[in-house]
Amino acid sequence: MYGWAGQRLRVDLSTGTITKEPLTYEYRRKWMGGRGFNSDVIYNEVPANLDPFDPKARVCFGVGPVSGTAAPSTGRVTVTCKSPLTGGFGDSNMGGHWGAELKYAGYDQIVVQGRAKHPVYIWIDDDKVEIRDARHLWGKFPREADQMIKEELGDEDIHIVLIGPAGENMVRFACTFNDVWRAAGRTGHGGVIGSKNLKGIAVRGSGTVKIANPKAMMDVCNRLRQAFKPDPMKIGLYEFGSLCLINVANRDGWFPWRNFQGGAHPLANNMSGETHAKTVLKHREGCFACPICCGRFTHIKEGKWAGEEFGGPEYEHAVPTGPRVGILEDANDIWHNARLTNDYGMDGIETGGVISAAMEWYEKGLITTKETGGLELEWGNAEVVDKLIPMIATRKGFGAILAEGADRASDKLGLGDKGHYYTLTTRGMTLPGDDPRGLGFGYGLSFAMGTRGGCDHLRSLCCLELSGALYPGLNTRILGDERPNKPVTTVGKPYMVYYEENQKATTDCLQVCCFTTHWCYTVLTPDQVEYLNAVTGLDFTEEEFQEIGERVYNLERAYWARQMSGAREDVVPERFTTEPMPQGVDYQTNVGVVFPLSEMLKKYYKYREYEPGTGFPGERKLKQLGLDYVAKDLAPLRSKYLSESEKKKKKYYY
Amino acid sequence: MAIMTKAQAKNFAEMDDFMLELCDFLKSKSVIDATTHRSILLKGFSRMVECLQEKKVISAREAKEAMDKGFTSLVYSLAK
Numbered sequence: 001m002y003g004w005a006g007q008r009l010r011v012d013l014s015t016g017t018i019t020k021e022p023l024t025y026e027y028r029r030k031w032m033g034g035r036g037f038n039s040d041v042i043y044n045e046v047p048a049n050l051d052p053f054d055p056k057a058r059v060c061f062g063v064g065p066v067s068g069t070a071a072p073s074t075g076r077v078t079v080t081c082k083s084p085l086t087g088g089f090g091d092s093n094m095g096g097h098w099g100a101e102l103k104y105a106g107y108d109q110i111v112v113q114g115r116a117k118h119p120v121y122i123w124i125d126d127d128k129v130e131i132r133d134a135r136h137l138w139g140k141f142p143r144e145a146d147q148m149i150k151e152e153l154g155d156e157d158i159h160i161v162l163i164g165p166a167g168e169n170m171v172r173f174a175c176t177f178n179d180v181w182r183a184a185g186r187t188g189h190g191g192v193i194g195s196k197n198l199k200g201i202a203v204r205g206s207g208t209v210k211i212a213n214p215k216a217m218m219d220v221c222n223r224l225r226q227a228f229k230p231d232p233m234k235i236g237l238y239e240f241g242s243l244c245l246i247n248v249a250n251r252d253g254w255f256p257w258r259n260f261q262g263g264a265h266p267l268a269n270n271m272s273g274e275t276h277a278k279t280v281l282k283h284r285e286g287c288f289a290c291p292i293c294c295g296r297f298t299h300i301k302e303g304k305w306a307g308e309e310f311g312g313p314e315y316e317h318a319v320p321t322g323p324r325v326g327i328l329e330d331a332n333d334i335w336h337n338a339r340l341t342n343d344y345g346m347d348g349i350e351t352g353g354v355i356s357a358a359m360e361w362y363e364k365g366l367i368t369t370k371e372t373g374g375l376e377l378e379w380g381n382a383e384v385v386d387k388l389i390p391m392i393a394t395r396k397g398f399g400a401i402l403a404e405g406a407d408r409a410s411d412k413l414g415l416g417d418k419g420h421y422y423t424l425t426t427r428g429m430t431l432p433g434d435d436p437r438g439l440g441f442g443y444g445l446s447f448a449m450g451t452r453g454g455c456d457h458l459r460s461l462c463c464l465e466l467s468g469a470l471y472p473g474l475n476t477r478i479l480g481d482e483r484p485n486k487p488v489t490t491v492g493k494p495y496m497v498y499y500e501e502n503q504k505a506t507t508d509c510l511q512v513c514c515f516t517t518h519w520c521y522t523v524l525t526p527d528q529v530e531y532l533n534a535v536t537g538l539d540f541t542e543e544e545f546q547e548i549g550e551r552v553y554n555l556e557r558a559y560w561a562r563q564m565s566g567a568r569e570d571v572v573p574e575r576f577t578t579e580p581m582p583q584g585v586d587y588q589t590n591v592g593v594v595f596p597l598s599e600m601l602k603k604y605y606k607y608r609e610y611e612p613g614t615g616f617p618g619e620r621k622l623k624q625l626g627l628d629y630v631a632k633d634l635a636p637l638r639s640k641y642l643s644e645s646e647k648k649k650k651k652y653y654y
Numbered sequence: 655m656a657i658m659t660k661a662q663a664k665n666f667a668e669m670d671d672f673m674l675e676l677c678d679f680l681k682s683k684s685v686i687d688a689t690t691h692r693s694i695l696l697k698g699f700s701r702m703v704e705c706l707q708e709k710k711v712i713s714a715r716e717a718k719e720a721m722d723k724g725f726t727s728l729v730y731s732l733a734k
C-alpha cells in the first residue's frame with residue numbers, strides 16, 4: 001500500500017486493551033484521512049446525547065495519505081471529539097512534527113476511549129504500544145512534561161502530544177500541544193483527554209511512507225517549493241508570522257478591540273508582526289516539511305516579564321488576551337498572556353472570549369466584584385488578566401465559572417439574554433479575533449455555518465476575499481468574477497464559502513497546512529491532486545477531491561442536526577448584524593458597516609442543498625455522497641426540529 | 655451559439671452570485687448534464703468555460719475572454 005499506513009490504533013484506557021484495525025481501500029477512498037477518518041469515527045461512535053466527559057466518549061488523532069512526505073507541510077494532525085465546550089461536533093488541527101512521526105510508526109489514526117484509573121501516557125514505539133504511569137507528570141506544563149518523558153524514554157528525538165493543567169482540570173476549552181508549542185487550540189478536546197486521565201502520547205516511528213511514483217512526487221514538490229518563494233502571503237507569514245495581519249486588520253477594521261466594540265485602534269502597531277520581529281522575536285520555526293515557516297519563538301527582553309520565552313504567538317493567539325480585553329499599550333503584557341495560555345494549555349481564543357465577555361458584563365453592570373470575588377474587570381487591566389488565566393486553568397474562584405466557556409458562564413451567573421449578547425459565540429464557541437464587518441462577508445457567513453461552532457476562520461478560510469486581490473485572475477478562475485476579492489461585499493460569497501469549505505475539508509483530510517494552499521494560492525487543488533496521486537498511485541480527480549470535502553462537511557453538519565441544531569442556530573453574534581462599525585483610526589476602511597448575514601444564507605443553503613426549514617443536509621445530497629445511513633438517521637429528526645417545543649428552546653450550547 | 659437572449663444575459667450579468675443559476679440554466683437547456691453540473695460546482699468557473707468550449711457552445715477566443723474578464727463576458731457570448 002502506498003501513502004497510507006493502512007491501520008488505526010485503538011486504545012481503551014479503561015481495560016488497557018490495544019487493538020490495530022485495518023483501514024480498507026474503500027474506506028480510505030471515501031474519507032481520505034485525518035479529519036475525514038476522525039469525523040466518521042465520532043459520528044458513528046459518539047452518540048448525540050453522550051456527555052463529552054463520559055469514559056465512552058472518543059478522542060481521535062488523524063493523519064493523512066501524504067503525511068510525512070515531501071509535499072508542502074505534511075506534519076499536521078486533526079484532533080476530534082464531541083466538544084465539551086459546545087456539546088456538538090468538535091475538531092482542531094495542529095502542526096509540528098508529531099503527525100509525520102505517527103505515520104512513520106505505522107498508523108493513520110489513533111482512537112482513545114475509556115478512562116484510566118490514574119494519570120497515564122501512551123508510548124508508541126513503532127508497533128510496540130504501552131500505557132505508562134504519568135502520575136509524576138500530572139500538573140506539569142507541556143514544556144516540563146515533554147522533557148521529563150524524553151529523559152524517561154532516553155530519546156530526545158521522539159515527538160509528544162501533551163495537555164497542560166487546564167486539560168487535567170477539564171476546562172471546557174483546554175487544548176492539546178505537540179512538540180510543546182504547536183497547539184490544536186479549539187473546541188476543548190484537551191478537557192476530554194484530561195477526563196480520560198491521559199496526559200499525552202509519545203511516538204517514535206522508524207518506518208517510512210511508501211511513495212508510488214517517487215519521480216513524479218519529487219517533480220511536483222520541487223516545482224511547488226520554487227513557486228512558494230515569491231508568493232506574497234508566504235513572504236508575509238515568514239517575515240512576521242500570522243501577526244503580519246495586525247496592521248491589515250487595523251486598516252480594514254476587523255481588529256477585535258474590546259470584545260468587538262471597535263475594529264481599529266491607534267496603538268495596534270504595538271503588537272504588529274513588524275514590531276514583534278524588531279523587539280522580541282528570538283527565531284522563526286517551521287512545522288514538518290513546511291516551505292513557509294510562520295512559527296515564532298518569543299523572548300521578552302524588558303519590563304515585568306523580561307526573560308519569559310515561548311513558542312508563538314499567532315495572530316489568533318495574541319489578540320484574544322490582548323486587544324480583545326483592552327490590553328494594547330504594552331505588548332509585553334500580550335506576549336506574557338499568550339505564554340500563560342500556552343503553558344496552562346488553554347485555547348487562547350476562548351480564554352480571551354470569556355474574559356472579554358466578563359469585562360463587558362462588568363462594564364454594563366451585569367456583574368460586580370461580588371460575583372468576581374473582588375477582581376476589578378476593567379478593560380485593559382493586565383494585572384487581573386494575569387491572575388485570571390491561572391485561575392481558569394485550575395478552576396479557582398471566579399476562574400471556575402469562566403472555565404465553563406463564555407455561554408455556560410453567562411448561564412451560571414444567571415445573566416439571561418443580556419449576558420449572551422456579550423458572549424460573541426456561535427453554537428457555544430467564541431468567534432476568533434476577526435470582525436466580519438471588516439474581514440469579509442464570506443468569513444462572516446462561514447462563522448455562522450462552521451461545523452465546529454463559532455469559528456471558523458479555518459473552516460472555509462475565505463482568503464479569496466482576504467488576499468485574492470494579490471493574485472490577479474484567481475477569483476475569476478474559481479468564481480468567474482473578480483469582485484468577490486473585496487471583503488465588504490456579498491457578491492460571490494455564497495459560492496466562495498461553499499467552494500472553500502469543501503476545499504479546506506479535503507485539505508484537512510490530507511493533513512497539510514491550510515496556509516500552504518488557498519491561503520498562499522501558489523498551491524491550488526489540481527496541485528494537491530497531483531501530489532496525492534504521486535504518493536498513492538491512485539487516480540483521484542479534482543472533482544473527487546472536492547467531493548470528499550463535501551462529504552465530510554455534510555457528515556459534520558449532520559452531527560449537529562442530531563443535536564437539534566440547524567437553521568435557527570445559523571447565526572453570528574447580534575453585535576455584528578446590528579451595530580454599525582465605529583471609527584477607530586482615520587484611515588479605517590469600513591466605518592458604518594454592518595454584516596448582512598441573511599442576504600447570503602438562502603443562496604448558500606441552495607449550494608449545499610440544505611433543507612430550507614431545518615437547515616439539515618437534504619436527503620438527495622446525503623445519498624449522492626454515499627451517506628444513506630445519515631439520511632436515515634436524520635429522517636425522524638426533521639419534523640422534530642420544526643416542532644413548537646423545539647422552536648421555543650434557546651440553544652446556546654448542547 | 656446563442657443559448658440565451660440578451661435580456662437573459664443582462665439578468666445573469668446583474669446577479670451577485672450567478673454560479674448555481676447559470677449551471678441550472680445550462681442544464682435546463684440540455685447544454686450540460688447532471689454530472690457536468692456537479693463537476694462545475696465542485697471545480698469552479700474554469701470548468702464551466704472548459705466544458706462550454708468542449709461542447710463548442712463558445713469559441714476558443716470567447717473562452718479566453720471569459721477567463722480574462724469573467725462571467726459577464728461569458729453570458730454575453732452565450733447570447734450571441
Ligand code: SF4
Nearest residue numbers: 073095287290294513
Ligand atoms: S505555515 Fe506555519 S502553521 Fe503551517 S505548517 Fe508551516 S509553520 Fe506550521
